[in-house]
Amino acid sequence: MRNHATNTTFKASWKYSEAPESTDHIQIKKQYDLYIDGNFVKPVKGKYVDTINPSNDKKIAGVAEASAEDVDLAVKAARRAFKSWSNLSGRERGKYVFRIARLIQERAREFAVIESLDGGKPIRESRDIDIPLAANHFFYYAGWADKLAYAFPNRHPKPIGVAGQIIPWNFPLLMAAWKIAPALATGNTVVLKPAETTPLTALKLAEVIQQCGLPKGVVNIITGAGETGASIVNHPDVDKIAFTGSTEVGKYIQKATAGTHKKLTLELGGKGANIIFEDAAIDQAVEGIINAIFFNQGHVCCAGSRLFVQESAADLVIRKLKDRIDTLIIGDPLDKNTDIGAINSKKQLETIQNYIAIGLKEGAEIYQPKCTLPKTGNWCAPTLFLNVSQSHRIVQEEIFGPVLVIQTFRTIDEVIEKANNTPYGLSAGVWTQKGSKIFHLTQNLNAGVVWANTFNKFDPTSPFGGYKESGYGREGGLHGLKPYVKFD
């Protein structure tokens, strides 16, 4: 028994019975085609790749790989559909978008299970966060469809045209919603590509969209990897690219679209600072630290992956944090008790393990709970790194996994300087009882979103996006309409 100064000792000795979510009601096809012009069609080259369950390495389904010819067919369908879709009244467009929202709600359980099967995230998160938020995004933007004149008074907003949308694997359905909902509400048509490791909920969404009777060609969903994405980016008849993913690919897309007519928004990496002051409600802050870094296995661009604790509170916070991570449940993503699911892919697991090795080599002190990880699938224990400095690579670079680096600070000016010392600028968190401190920090931190006494809270009405190498453009809220309209 360890010696605790407070009596909040919480040993991880509880045994939970298994509580697996049922998969009986889930319909997954053996093979998925491309959704182009309102139909599921075979890829021109006939190539399919497997999508794998990252928690057990088993194949779930075969998924079409779109070639440049397929991308061309999808863009042509979107172009044909643009004329009538953009001329439809906002009220009529809104009806379709509301219909998509309602059908996601109706099939929420199915979406949640497939999201967890395909991507490895805990069912608790896909059920309570990803899917409801995706439906809410459609509801929210459906509401704007007939009110654009109020969103942009006296400016006569017009849709841009065909939007090419490329999304990552960490929030597959939610990212599809963030992209498709504002595009449709403003009268654009869409060619969307989900990430290669998590295509299934986007393909389910294609089924929902077909069921809604959305005019053919308005939304096209095509699957494939980086090359397919590049074909969308380089297609001459695409008017707008919306990309969420790594900073590396974002830079490539920025170069590829430079000098073209294409409008571009990028939502890229991050290395969010989570700042705990000595006057914070410490137990809540510890929960906030856990949520900031271990939500979705840390596969979150706005994760609070750099923790800054005021020196006077550091011993207490770190002790409570270690106690808390000892209790996290790692395992089957479909078990309702699970806190930390599977790492999304072998490639991402290697990246994370490589960073852990770099941290050790750089002399940082590691803490991981004693836990047994499942034998098959991709797993990583929650990891804390202490005794790190600003120059450590694990402090500077995005890891995109359940790895937290912990530093201390004494003054407000010091922590602002440290928090801003990063090429990124996506998110930050501040924990203090004092409102004036919160306002001071929110004004001085270079981050697109700053959470106060909470973290990783998302809402369709709030704009989200970055500064510096975290990208530009905003998604969500009134701001999220802007990248999809042009003015006379």
Ligand code: ADP
């Ligand atoms: P990660 O490195 O974390 O896998 P990526 O940025 O590579 O993230 O992936 C995000 C999305 O970008 C995925 O849908 C992926 O297929 C796509 N993608 C990857 N490379 C390119 C590229 N060169 N052009 C366009 N899209 C790409």
